[in-house]
Amino acid sequence: MRYSKLLIPTTKETPNDATLASHIYLIRGGFIQSVGGSGLYNFLPLGKKILDKVRAVVKEELDKAGCQEVSLSFVTPASLWQESGRLDKYGKELLRFKDRKNNDFILGPTHEEMMVNLVRQTVKSYKQLPLNVYQINLKFRDEIRPRFGLMRGREFLMKDAYSFHASTEDMQREFALMEETYKKIFLRLGLEFRVVEADSGAIGGSGSKEFMILADSGEDTIVVCDSCEYGANIEAAISKPKSYDANTEIKIITMKALYDDGESKIVHFAVPASIELQEVKACNAVNANDLVACDESATMTTLIVDSALKGLETLEADEKSYADISSVCEGDSCVHCEGTLRYTKGIEAGHIFQLGTQYSEPLACNFLDENGKSKPMVMGTYGIGVSRLLAGIIEQNHDDKGCIWTKESAPFELDIIVANAKDEAQSLLGENLYAKLHTVRHLDVLLDDRTKERFGPKMKDFELLGIPYALVIGKGLSEGKIELIHRKDMSKVEFTFDPETIGQFKYFDALAADIYKYIREN
RNA sequence: CGGAGUGUAGCGCAGUCUGGUAGCGCACCUGGUUUGGGACCAGGGGGUCGAAGGUUCGAGUCCUUUCACUCCGACCA
Numbered sequence: 001m002r003y004s005k006l007l008i009p010t011t012k013e014t015p016n017d018a019t020l021a022s023h024i025y026l027i028r029g030g031f032i033q034s035v036g037g038s039g040l041y042n043f044l045p046l047g048k049k050i051l052d053k054v055r056a057v058v059k060e061e062l063d064k065a066g067c068q069e070v071s072l073s074f075v076t077p078a079s080l081w082q083e084s085g086r087l088d089k090y091g092k093e094l095l096r097f098k099d100r101k102n103n104d105f106i107l108g109p110t111h112e113e114m115m116v117n118l119v120r121q122t123v124k125s126y127k128q129l130p131l132n133v134y135q136i137n138l139k140f141r142d143e144i145r146p147r148f149g150l151m152r153g154r155e156f157l158m159k160d161a162y163s164f165h166a167s168t169e170d171m172q173r174e175f176a177l178m179e180e181t182y183k184k185i186f187l188r189l190g191l192e193f194r195v196v197e198a199d200s201g202a203i204g205g206s207g208s209k210e211f212m213i214l215a216d217s218g219e220d221t222i223v224v225c226d227s228c229e230y231g232a233n234i235e236a237a238i239s240k241p242k243s244y245d246a247n248t249e250i251k252i253i254t255m256k257a258l259y260d261d262g263e264s265k266i267v268h269f270a271v272p273a274s275i276e277l278q279e280v281k282a283c284n285a286v287n288a289n290d291l292v293a294c295d296e297s298a299t300m301t302t303l304i305v306d307s308a309l310k311g312l313e314t315l316e317a318d319e320k321s322y323a324d325i326s327s328v329c330e331g332d333s334c335v336h337c338e339g340t341l342r343y344t345k346g347i348e349a350g351h352i353f354q355l356g357t358q359y360s361e362p363l364a365c366n367f368l369d370e371n372g373k374s375k376p377m378v379m380g381t382y383g384i385g386v387s388r389l390l391a392g393i394i395e396q397n398h399d400d401k402g403c404i405w406t407k408e409s410a411p412f413e414l415d416i417i418v419a420n421a422k423d424e425a426q427s428l429l430g431e432n433l434y435a436k437l438h439t440v441r442h443l444d445v446l447l448d449d450r451t452k453e454r455f456g457p458k459m460k461d462f463e464l465l466g467i468p469y470a471l472v473i474g475k476g477l478s479e480g481k482i483e484l485i486h487r488k489d490m491s492k493v494e495f496t497f498d499p500e501t502i503g504q505f506k507y508f509d510a511l512a513a514d515i516y517k518y519i520r521e522n
Numbered sequence: 523c524g525g526a527g528u529g530u531a532g533c534g535c536a537g538u539c540u541g542g543u544a545g546c547g548c549a550c551c552u553g554g555u556u557u558g559g560g561a562c563c564a565g566g567g568g569g570u571c572g573a574a575g576g577u578u579c580g581a582g583u584c585c586u587u588u589c590a591c592u593c594c595g596a597c598c599a
Contacts, residue, residue, distance in 0.1 A: 009532090009549095011533065011534095011548085011549080012533095012548070012549090012560060013533060013534050013547095013548065013549095014534085015533075015534085016528095016533090016534070016535095016592080017591080017592050017593080019593090036590090036591080038590090038591065038592080091597090093597080093598080109598090110599090139599080141598070141599090143597080143598070144523080144596085144597065144598095145593095145594095145595090145597090147592090147593085152598075152599090156599070157599095158599055159599090160599090210599095211599095219598090290596090290597090292596085293596095347599095348598080348599060349599065350599075351598095351599065383599055384599070385598095385599030386599085387599090388599055389599095419557075419558055420557045420558085421557095422557075423557080453557095453560090454556080454557050454558085454559085454560085454561065455557070455558040455559060456557095456558075456559040456560050456561080457559085457560045458558095458559090458560095459558080459559055459560085460559070460560050461560090472558080474557095474558055475557095475558060476558095
């Protein structure tokens with residue numbers, strides 16, 4: 001494509017609300033445009049192109065794994081959510097509205113209900129199972145505080161897959177297959193990532209794993225082992241139990257636990273004084289929806305003691321129990337291999353869950369087994385934040401000049417920069433190499449043929465856009481030299497030819513072949 | 523929802539304290555010069571100053587109300 005014809009509104013100035021590299025460069029590179037409303041973005045031509053490429057990678061790998069793509073209605077009747085019981089539970093993130101007949105609707109933040117509804121109407125027999133259906137569609141979550149551009153928008157593109165099985169074993173087999181499939185997707189996109197054990201949160205279920213893109217700007221803290229594969233979100237991380245003696249100083253934390261039905265109760269947690277309480281673990285230990293800070297209370301009715309202290313403390317309470325509620329610290333030992341655990345930051349870009357029958361039971365998504373007996377289907381659910389992946393790729397691949405897209409995500413494979421588009425020889429070579437590489441060899445080439453820009457801005461735009469290679473046709477031309485620049489490290493390779501042959505079409509083919517070969521082999 | 527802040531041209535900002543013709547940089551348009559690292563000269567277009575109400579001869583500026591957005595905390599792909 002020709003730069004002169006494309007809508008690529010790059011800017012020199014940074015938008016004032018952007019702090020994260022991905023946010024800054026996606027806006028400055030003209031990939032996306034803020035809509036003004038918070039957490040809402042338009043995708044401009046280049047952003048859309050990248051989104052489609054990333055989406056294609058996701059689709060290809062899922063299809064290879066036997067998943068089937070569908071597309072669910074974005075607007076969801078509220079009655080379905082009433083059925084699953086989530087309408088009241090989900091809270092303000094769920095955007096609700098009415099149509100002209102005063103019927104209630106929501107914009108889907110996730111689509112378990114819709115997908116279960118699809119399947120329960122069409123699948124009746126064990127012979128039709130297993131089934132894994134997915135869609136890559138918009139989601140809307142009315143986030144309390146959207147921020148960081150595509151990292152946490154209110155409207156975002158997500159791949160959500162749902163699998164349906166006749167047995168837990170078969171669901172677990174699919175869960176493992178999805179884990180492998182996700183790894184392939186993340187590898188193809190050129191991401192450095194880690195699969196970690198996670199807390200299931202609002203989606204529910206057990207045995208969930210998160211796919212974390214490693215980046216300092218990540219919002220999640222993850223615990224990783226330096227000698228084995230073990231990794232876990234800090235919310236779910238465990239370490240080798242530490243030993244304490246009776247003299248260990250103990251601290252007690254008082255919190256208020258909130259429950260579904262609006263009830264709440266004061267709970268006390270006891271952990272070694274040197275260790276932090278892990279709130280998510282603590283919350284799970286009392287089966288609460290949420291824990292909030294509250295004033296200290298001397299009367300202990302409900303007490304949860306960290307299991308590491310079992311038998312060592314002398315605390316008394318009406319209701320006393322033990323649970324793992326302590327935070328894993330850096331330097332702790334791995335439960336699997338004696339290695340040392342350390343913290344790192346990650347961006348949650350994928351999450352896979354073993355759901356069981358949590359949705360199939362209330363929504364009566366049943367099938368008849370070999371004995372003609374009706375049973376709820378066993379489900380798994382698997383998500384990838386597709387638009388978030390774009391942000392993640394840039395968080396991991398950028399420098400102070402701009403984006404550095406990975407091979408499968410780059411908006412173009414090559415940027416042919418004609419340094420001075422009014423120079424006839426330069427322009428001629430640019431046009432002909434473009435024809436040879438793009439039209440004949442099907443390399444995805446951007447021809448920077450702009451006559452109004454000089455060399456400087458063209459280089460700046462190349463750096464900002466993060467195209468893997470630039471071919472610079474400029475001053476060296478009269479000596480038979482053109483340069484290929486690697487965006488990643490800005491290193492240069494020269495291609496030479498006899499300057500006498502400039503203008504003779506047949507020689508372009510050999511040059512184009514050299515360049516093509518070089519790009520494909522590096 | 524708690525705390526802090528900001529709304530003035532497409533973007534980034536000044537002007538508000540002390541009321542008196544709405545400005546600057548970038549971007550954009552025209553002409554010319556330039557052409558390997560965000561060029562230069564000359565000319566030009568673009569604003570209900572977030573909104574509503576009030577005070578005043580006169581409001582971007584003062585008063586009241588309201589809306590939106592951003593940043594820091596608790597939730598999420």
